[in-house]
Amino acid sequence: MLLAVENLHVSYGGIRALKGISFEVEEGKIVALIGANGAGKSTTLRTICGLVRAQSGRIEYKGTVVNKVPPYKIVGMGISMVPEGRRVFTRLTVLENLEMGAYSRGSSQEAKESLANVFKRFPRLQERKSQLAGTLSGGEQQMLAMGRALMSRPQLLLMDEPSMGLAPMLVEEIFSIIREINNSGTTILLVEQNAHMALSVAGSAYVLETGEIALSGPAAEMADNPEVRKCYLGE
């Protein structure tokens, strides 16, 4: 098991965002996390990264408990994240943003390769490589956030709504990229509102409801679940 989350409780001040969730992410798989607004999806990812501290529970990554490990070390351990709301460095250029993505990587050769790779996937970023990231359009920023996460060649990639704000063609593209990354060995924990697409790429899925896991199972089964279809697939 690459990642195991056990009985995780998180609260913000008095607000209890996660009320004891448990789930697992198997190495080499894509796991989808879906749920309504405010269900606690982003909180889950942020807690895994170390940005938010858990009240109680365990997060185990490659067999070590990482509950108290600071975020920058977690990144060093091979986890990286595409954060919600893009969070690009607006005053850095596109290229510099991408370079920051490779910060934790030692070899510059690898970084160069990754960069070429990212530019291949998102030609728009290459076009704009010396534009300040703050002036990119929403979708361009989303591409940049993705590209930046890919620069570190993570073993586990956490994605918080990567398709948000992308044009339909790019949404397709993103999901095929997700598949590709996964095929090349990266495990992915995917939070998506586009449940339809998410379930189509994922191996297994969890449904979060107000801080608790309401449903879980293989993605294909979930896609057939009438409850899920009604709430998250809009049918």
Place this chain on the structure above:
Amino acid sequence: MPVLLELDHMTIRFGGLIAVSELNMQVEEGKIGSLIGPNGAGKSTVFNVITGIYTPTRGKVTFKGQNITGLKPYAITSLGIARTFQNIRLFKNLSVLDNVKIGRHCRAGGGIFGALTRHPGIKREEKTIAEKSLSALDLVGLTAKKNEQARNLSYGEQRRLEIARALAAEPVLLLLDEPAAGMNPQEKQTLMQMILNIRQTGVTILLVEHDMKFVMNISDCVDVLDYGCKIASGTPSEVQKDPAVITAYLGKEVG
């Protein structure tokens, strides 16, 4: 139907980049118009020009027959245009309710004098502000969180708060920049119904959205931008069959 908003040869450039080029576009009163196009096509920029955040390099914006090019954002809002932001911009440390009340700023008039005296006129005004704000919150389903700080809402809730805040201004024209981003299909469904209801009250809506199902379902007419140029315009069914739109944006026909 009379034209409410008209863009005339609107062009804007940033340094060497022409973000929007010679755009002519109309929004008819009482309709739901949509503006779609690939990422970076210039849609948000169009919104920014309409609301006065950018001044166009060339061209003219007419609203209710009045030339509003170059007016300050607050003046444009007072004329009846309200908007939401693609990158959420709430008043994060204020309560949800106060956020909406501020949205109503342009529909009230109390100043320092009124604040100090709280004369009956002001009391009445405050009461209306509170009522209208609450009903806007109700519309987006955030009544229960009205005393929460805006920063504590989840992403999707924040989006809905943005809409409530814009609605509180009782706009003639409502500009929504990707309102459905970050919502799940069910929530989108609710949102769609909400927008239709708003239109029902006589508000004209211009929408930027990447969810094609959403756009095609509720728009009366759709304009398509690519690299700052308009490549198509028409009813949803016309547009989604347009080959230029398919190659540039949709990738395949949507149904």
Place this chain on the structure above:
Amino acid sequence: MEGVLSILTNPYYNQVLTMMGIFLIAALGLHLITGVTGQFSFGHAAFLSIGAYSSALMTIYLHTPFFLNMLVGGLLAALFGILLGIPSMRLTGDYLGITTLGFGEIVRIVFINTKITGGAMGLGGIPKETNIAIVYILVVLTVFSLYRIQNSRFGRALAAIREDEIAAETMGINVYWYKIKAFAVGTFFAGVSGALFAHMMQYLNPSDFGFSRSFDILNFVVLGGLGSIPGTILGTAVLSLAPEFLRFVKEYRMLIYGALMILMMIFRPYGLLGNVDLVRVFRSLRSRGAGKGTVSGDS
């Protein structure tokens, strides 16, 4: 009861409390500018000096009544506040802060160079008009006004500007105009406070209004809790009384004062009363009390 009386009759307590009240009025003015509207102002002392000198000069040369002079002092300060508000149309954050600081220093240097104010020699012969009663009546009036301003359309607009200028503008708020108004109101109170100061000290010297005075007042506002009126009051009280209580530590006093500033910030990063919703606290206290007292609780 006896204690209260002794505070009023003991000239030392009286003096300290009066001074505290005077600076509280100025601090409340700054609270509106910085705490509510979010505009940095590091030159508040300049407005005190404008109010102080103008009202002192009017008293000395025109023999006009004190309340008129105080009002004029306030208005004059507000006029300069508006003047300073104008650059704030283009400047934000620290840039505005440093500009106001510069403005404050310039005002002080101008006073040093003016004849009628006695220049660096100072201005004496100002009759004593200020007393603790007048000061606290004005404090109450100021608190009342600010409370009302903050809980109004005007006040909400100011808070919106603090939070996000672009969004505020898009909500129909004329950001520049509102900022100027906030400066005008805030500096008006500073002017009034300055007038009270002049007629308390009876002798003015430009060095009373240097940037350290401005930062003192800023301290009151921030340490108390930005944006909170009770916070500003508490901050002013704690920080103006602290040096008095710390007198016994002699030369270690400023050392402790500095350390206190750091510690208070670290332990209450949002200020003493920042993030404390007093209304909520009050209500919960009251409802608890009510719950205890009555059997058939109503709502």
Place this chain on the structure above:
Amino acid sequence: MFFQQLVNGVTLGATYALIALGYTMVYGIIQLINFAHGEVYMIGAFVGLIMVAVYKVNFFIALLAAMAVCIPLAVLIERVAYRPLRNSTRLAPLISALGVSIFLQTLVTLIKGDPNPLGFPHVIQDTVYALGPVKFSLIQVVILIVASLLMVFLEITVKYTKIGKAMRATSEDYETANLMGINVNHVVSFTFAAGAALAAAGGVLVGMYFNSINPFMGVTVGLKSFCAAVVGGIGSIPGAMLGGLLLGIAEVFGVAAGFDTYKEAISFGLLIIILLFRPTGLLGHPIQRKV
């Protein structure tokens, strides 16, 4: 006369620039007006003085010693007074910076026994060079050279090195910088260390040049240097240099032109005028409005 005044102005400006660089560094990364910077500079000067006067070491050793004291001091200040306030309001660290300032001024006064100024022994020879009618001294040349070298060095560090980029990323968004694998705390500490090294150098050099140091010396010079940093565009390293020189020259010529009683107002007046035309300083990036 004109050229002599120019030399005066440039040297004064270089001292402002030296300290302004430290302000700009720290501001650039954590958006904090580090009011305690002036005090670190003051302590640097005192350490330099002690080394020179008591231990009779040469100039460079004194400089290194000053840095050796100031660097851990500044890192400690950040650790204690600023780090806990990272997520609070912008004004909170400003206030604790003022607290640190007051604390250090008083501490040094207490240790020294009184607030009176001390002279600085001559470790760099008081040689005066004459270039036609214009005279300048060795120390003036040293200050100018040191300031310029530091500027170039810092600019290269921040623009082109990995830590420099990490600094800029950190300055914008701690949380996301963390997500890039950047140890934000290290970056911030490093920034303070660099700023302190500059302050220490400034303290020793300026102490020598002005020949007098006292526990409150950081206040006025600190404030003016901060002004210089803002005039140049805060966050911009060449800006700090430019701003410093500009203020120094303006001040000297203002005095020479007979505005001596308004001397202190000159830098502030210039500051306001420049900001009115360039709201983010001469070399500062204009703020982009993109929503």
Place this chain on the structure above:
Amino acid sequence: AGCGGSKDAPKAAGGDTIKIGFLGGKTGAHAHYGIETLKGMQMAVDDINKAGGVLGKKLEIVEGDHGSNSSEAANVTQKMITQKVVAIVGDPTTGITKTAAQICQPAKVVLLSAGAVGTGVVEIGDYIYRDTLLDAVAAPAVTKYLSEELKWKKVALVTTTGLSYSESLTAIFKPALAKYGVEIVAEQSIMEKDTNFSAQVTSLSQKSFDGVIFTGYYTEGALFMKEMRKQGLNQVMAGGDGLLGQELYQLGEKAVEGSMVYAGFAVDSKNAVGITKEFIDKYQAKNNNSKPDMFAAQGYDAVMMLAEAMKKANSADPTVFKEALAKTKDFKGVTGTITFDANREPIKSPVYLQEVKNSEFVVKTVIPTA
């Protein structure tokens, strides 16, 4: 009394000491003046108490440190008054003395400044006094000496703007210079806490003059002279008690050699006699052999004058002994003789003009003013 059981009660009732306040900065920018004044006061109190006190009671000093900040000065003044001091000695500077005077006058407590020399002090009221050598007396006497004995014909005048003391001294020097036919060829101003005077000195270097009249404090004075030497100007300066302090030569080193400073007191080792010599010896014994300066001496005299006035009036009530104080005539203090004129301004003699020689102040001449 006694029913309240408050801690203050016995003290107030007891009244076995007479309290005298000290007002000054023991911390902050002008701490040196305050600390020295207090030392002098303490010596006087010790002497008096050893000799049996005043009116059968011992004297006691109540300290009021205001950290050189005027609104705090108002607070401590008020505080000392509530602690029932009958008189306050201080503040050493003119500005704060004026602030405190506004409080002492209506409170009917005597304020005797052992330092203030500026204008508009005793005018505040009949409870306000000072025992200093007034610049209005000293500056003209010194100017006469500079012109007649040292043959200064042209001078440069340097003022510290923003500093009340300096500006008023400049205003006194100007007519005096005119009267004795000395021309002011250049005027420059500097600011307190400035450290860089290159611009001013460069401007001066264009003129020719015999000396500099410097009306500010020693720190700036020392650095100003250093800059002059750096730019090759060799004139010396002359100024008032603001320049008095060992820091002048410690900071100024060679540059201030020959510069002249006048004051109402100086340690004239060769010629000192009587109480002056006793005072100097006692001070040196107590303070590691360092020499007392004007502030200590004036602090000492201030307490002594107060004690004498109380004895004469046979009362420690300020409303009573202030009359006796106002009538002080030919009081023999360690600083010389002091008489209060009709306006209660001190007439002091002599003026000590000192010169910096080998990093020390030595008395150059003693100019009687009476």
